[in-house]
Structure formats: C-alpha cells, structure tokens
Amino acid sequence: METADLLIKLVLVVVIFAISLVVAMYSTYAERKVAAFLQDRVGPNRAGPFGILQPMADGAKMFMKEEIIPTRASGFLFIVGPSLAIMTACIGSAVIPWGPQMQIAGRVIDLQVTDINVGILYIFGVVSLGVYGIMIGGWASNNKYSLLGAIRAASQNISYEISMGLSIIALLMLTGTLSLKEIVEQQHGWHWNVLYQPLGFLIFIVCAFAETNRSPFDLPECETELVGGYHTEYSSMKLGFYLFAEYINMFVSSAVMATLYWGGYNYPGMDWVAAHAGPTIAPLIGVAVLFAKIFAFIFFFMWIRWTIPRFRYDQLMHLGWKTLIPLAIANIVLTGVIATLIEKFA
Amino acid sequence: MEPLSKKRKVLEVKPLNFWERAYLPAITQGLSITMKHFVKNVFAGGDVTIRYPEQKREFSENFRGMHSLKRDENGKERCTACGLCALSCPAEAITMTAAERQKGEENLYREEKYAAVYEINMLRCIFCGLCEEACPKEAIYLDGDIVPTDFLRKDFIYGKDKLVEPPLNQ
Numbered sequence: 146m147e148t149a150d151l152l153i154k155l156v157l158v159v160v161i162f163a164i165s166l167v168v169a170m171y172s173t174y175a176e177r178k179v180a181a182f183l184q185d186r187v188g189p190n191r192a193g194p195f196g197i198l199q200p201m202a203d204g205a206k207m208f209m210k211e212e213i214i215p216t217r218a219s220g221f222l223f224i225v226g227p228s229l230a231i232m233t234a235c236i237g238s239a240v241i242p243w244g245p246q247m248q249i250a251g252r253v254i255d256l257q258v259t260d261i262n263v264g265i266l267y268i269f270g271v272v273s274l275g276v277y278g279i280m281i282g283g284w285a286s287n288n289k290y291s292l293l294g295a296i297r298a299a300s301q302n303i304s305y306e307i308s309m310g311l312s313i314i315a316l317l318m319l320t321g322t323l324s325l326k327e328i329v330e331q332q333h334g335w336h337w338n339v340l341y342q343p344l345g346f347l348i349f350i351v352c353a354f355a356e357t358n359r360s361p362f363d364l365p366e367c368e369t370e371l372v373g374g375y376h377t378e379y380s381s382m383k384l385g386f387y388l389f390a391e392y393i394n395m396f397v398s399s400a401v402m403a404t405l406y407w408g409g410y411n412y413p414g415m416d417w418v419a420a421h422a423g424p425t426i427a428p429l430i431g432v433a434v435l436f437a438k439i440f441a442f443i444f445f446f447m448w449i450r451w452t453i454p455r456f457r458y459d460q461l462m463h464l465g466w467k468t469l470i471p472l473a474i475a476n477i478v479l480t481g482v483i484a485t486l487i488e489k490f491a
Numbered sequence: 492m493e494p495l496s497k498k499r500k501v502l503e504v505k506p507l508n509f510w511e512r513a514y515l516p517a518i519t520q521g522l523s524i525t526m527k528h529f530v531k532n533v534f535a536g537g538d539v540t541i542r543y544p545e546q547k548r549e550f551s552e553n554f555r556g557m558h559s560l561k562r563d564e565n566g567k568e569r570c571t572a573c574g575l576c577a578l579s580c581p582a583e584a585i586t587m588t589a590a591e592r593q594k595g596e597e598n599l600y601r602e603e604k605y606a607a608v609y610e611i612n613m614l615r616c617i618f619c620g621l622c623e624e625a626c627p628k629e630a631i632y633l634d635g636d637i638v639p640t641d642f643l644r645k646d647f648i649y650g651k652d653k654l655v656e657p658p659l660n661q
Binding site for chain 1: 514518521522524525526528529532533537538539540542
C-alpha cells in the first residue's frame, strides 16, 4: 500500500472516530430534548442557545466528579469493564461503507475504512463482545444488584443475538455476500432490502433495541428492582463511558440498519445526481443521505424509549425465544421458497 | 348480595387476542400519541413550562408571603407593640421589645407605645396568617414575596430594617 493511501485511511479512521463521538455526544442532548418535546416540556435550555452546549457541560461534570472505587471491588476489572464497553462500541464502525467511491484530484478514495469480505460477521462479533464490558463491570463491582443487572444483560444479549443472526441469514440468502460494501451496492437506487425483507427488518430492529440495551429492553438498568443496574457502583467518567458506549452503540446499529436494509447511501435518482454533480460532490450527497437515515433511526430509538414502558423480564425472554426465533426461522423458509420459485419460473 | 349502589363494575379479564399479543398495534398507537405531542411542541410551542427565572407565575391574591409592617396615611408606623401577634403565633416566631415615644418622634410612631425591636424568625414562621388576623391596628400583613434564601441561620431573623415599609415621602 502506498504512503498516500495509508494516510488517507488514517484520516478516514480519525474522522469516523470523531464523528461517532460527536454524534454520541449530541445524542445525549437530543435524547433529553426529544424526551422533553414528547412530554410537553422544554428540556435543557440553559447552556448556550437552546442548550446547545449542554453535552460539554455534562462532560465537564463527569470528569470533575469524585471517582469512587468500592473497597471490595476488583480494582483491575473495575476499570477494564467500562473501557471494554466503549472500545467495542467504537470499533464497530470500521466496516461500514459511509459513501460510494469518491474522486479527489484524480485519486479514487473508498469512503470505508476497510471492506472485509466478512463484514457482517465482524460487526456481530464486535457487538457480542460489548456484553463483556457490562458483565465484567457488574461482576467487579462486588454488588449483588450490579451482578443481577449484568446477568440480565448477558442473557438478554445472548437470547436476542440468536434471532438477530437468523434474521440476517434470510437477508444473506438474497444478497449472497457478507461484505457490507457489496450489500449496499446491490441496493442501488430504490432496491432497498427492506422492500424484500420487511419481516426480517422488523425482527432485526427489535433485536437491535435489545442489543443496545435500549428501552423497552433496558432491563440491565432497572432502577426499581436493581437500584441502578450493572453500573450502580460506578461514578464519574467510568459511568460516563458506560452511558456513552450505549449512545455509540445506538449510532453504529443505526448505521448497520441503514446499510443492511434501508439502502445505505443509495437514494432514488442517484444516477441523475451523479451525472450532474460530478464524482466529488455526488458521493458526499450519498454520505449525507446515509447520515439522514442514521439520524432518523436514532430519533426512532428515542421516540420508542419515551413511549413504551419497559418489558418484564419473563415477557422479554418469552418474546425472544418463543416469538422472534420462530418468526425468524419462518422468514428464512419463506425467503428460500420464494427465491426458488422466482428462480424457477421467472 | 344486593349491590348498595349501581357503581359496581364486574371486571372481565379476557385472554389477549392475537393482535394484542403481537404488541405492534398497541405500540404504533402509543407512538402516534407521542408523535402528536412532539409535533405540537416543536411547531406550535405547546409546552406548559413557565421559564422560571425570567418568567414568574402569578401568585393568587390570598398568597401569604413575607411579612411587612405597615405605616398609616401620614407615614407613621402603625404597630403599637401590643404583642397580640406574638401571642397568636403558633410557631412563636415573633419577638418584640416595646418602647415609649419621646417628644419629637410624633411623626414616626402613631401612638405612645411603639416597637423598638420587632423580629420575626423566618425559619420558624409557618405563614399561617394568624398574626395578621390578631393585629388590632392593621399593622402587619403577609403580602410580600417568597422569603429569599440565605446561608446562615442568623440571617433569617428579620428585624425592622427588613419588615417595615419604606417611608412614604421617598
């Protein structure tokens, strides 16, 4: 690889890292604002115009707070927990194609950090590692409520990962590839996968809610039953990392959903735009479209959170094992049958 | 048993049907409700918040706030230190020392006796308004604002400097 290519990749890595941090930061602000609007309130409006500087203030507060490590806690693991949570959240964005190939000064640039041929598997692997952060944190706290929260998180993530994987299989049967780049390219223009896999998408989005520990599946952090949840004993920025990791996860899973099912950076009329806007500007419009989709999903996450009450634990398990997994398997069979019929007769 | 009133309702617990068990119709219904609120609040400013430091809620007319010691139409202090307010105070928040009016002070105090020291402990006061009712001279009213906050207990003992109305000719 040339030095210039290496440099471009490096810039891309830094930019994506910065973007996901900023998006996560402003998700906390947006969450409070959206919650306020859904509940006839005003929300943060003190720091800066419309409270725009609120995330900065929150961040400063998090860093300034006293850091408490319980005496009986396992010191090393207590620090590893939140670090692992935020690390696994950050590395998921490496394989997401943010835009089509771009030409700057005659050089073709891929707007993707790396296009590995097992992209989806990589994402699933990384996402399932995220539960270690929660589990280790809950265990290291030496607090039975934290441990209960962590165990809930683990069992919930494992249960929902199964149906998530099964819902993806039906999609893979249609696309025939694990590379996210190729999956996006196949959805050129209007051919978004959600049109061919509506049930699969429904299962996937429900599982994504459970995987990111978002309401209505936010059982690991249950104030009434578990004091706080797996992060009861955490304070200052270590708690901040856990909360931040949740928002980065939300961003990445929104990006994955947009990429897999909603056409990624594709939009109707993109060929016309590409012909008129040139090979430098058109990809940027594609990036903007992808981000619009991502923000729509993030808003949907928040909208759901402030509407639906939390599931009871047995209901959660019931839904995961007895409803979603059979549905996902039925979706696979259905997809297989229809694909075969189309191949035979059309 | 014969029902005493017609208010009794027999609760029927039916098993959920398929669509109720699928959650999704109920979820979409809930989402549409919250979305209505969102749209209303973003585009029509439908929130009910009073933006406190800039905007204050009007108190009702019979709100009982900080006390004030009144002057009469000539600017003389009405209080004659009779002690009825202190006597009627259930929290024993009011203390006073009476003094005799000297020659040349006729323009300051209405009668021969006046309160040289008049103190209300705002930490003890329960704002019941009994002092107001007990006063035969219409000298004390609880018509002020909320008592402001402070850091030391001693600063909550309000003397005449804080309680007496400002003179008329100012």
